[in-house]
Amino acid sequence: MNGNAEMLNFIYQNAEMGIETINKLIEVTEDEDLKKHLQAQYEGYSEINREARSMLNKHGYDEKGIGTLERIRTYLMLNIQTMMDKTSSHIAEMLIVGSNMGVINAVKNIKKYQDAEKDIVGLMERLLRFEEDNIQQLKKFL
Numbered sequence: 001m002n003g004n005a006e007m008l009n010f011i012y013q014n015a016e017m018g019i020e021t022i023n024k025l026i027e028v029t030e031d032e033d034l035k036k037h038l039q040a041q042y043e044g045y046s047e048i049n050r051e052a053r054s055m056l057n058k059h060g061y062d063e064k065g066i067g068t069l070e071r072i073r074t075y076l077m078l079n080i081q082t083m084m085d086k087t088s089s090h091i092a093e094m095l096i097v098g099s100n101m102g103v104i105n106a107v108k109n110i111k112k113y114q115d116a117e118k119d120i121v122g123l124m125e126r127l128l129r130f131e132e133d134n135i136q137q138l139k140k141f142l
Contacts, residue, residue, distance in 0.1 A: 002114040004107050005061040006039035007120050008052050011127050012063050014102055018042075020066070021098065029090040039094050045132050051123060081101075086138075092141035095134065102131040 022042045029035050056063045081094055108130040110121060 003116045004059060004120050005056065007109055007124055008056045008059070008061065009115050010105065011066045011123055012049060012052035012056065013066050014105070014127060015045045015052060016066050017070075018045035018098075018102075019049060021095075025091055025095070028082045028086055029088065029091055030086070031141070034088045034091065037137060037141070042133055044114045044134075048123070048127055048130065055123065056119060088141045090137040096138050096142075099131040099134045099138070103128060103135070106131065 013105050016052075021040060022045065026035060026042070028040065053063050082091070093125045106124055110124055110128070113121070
């Protein structure tokens, strides 16, 4: 697989993980303000995910979603974490940790695939800004 496909699949998978995580957390949270924020985040991840899929298909690549094992692991971790603490502060903290991982991986991928097509790097930079913005917005719930 070439750098363009790898970068697009990273974006696709990152957004897919965001969609699945937030979908679960929307069900759990009782804080209406946090729920509104999560719904906005969900829409942002969905838009980036659709765009990554479209770009993958346009370039002749198939999207590679999150593996079953990773889905199960994430689902179990979310259930365990929220079973013990469903407060807005704890949910925000979990999301900040996840977004920080997204920021780190996005920066690494931008450096690793410097030669990727501009529109693909642009989408990765958009994901990076989205993750950074999520972190800033979630701080008010800590």
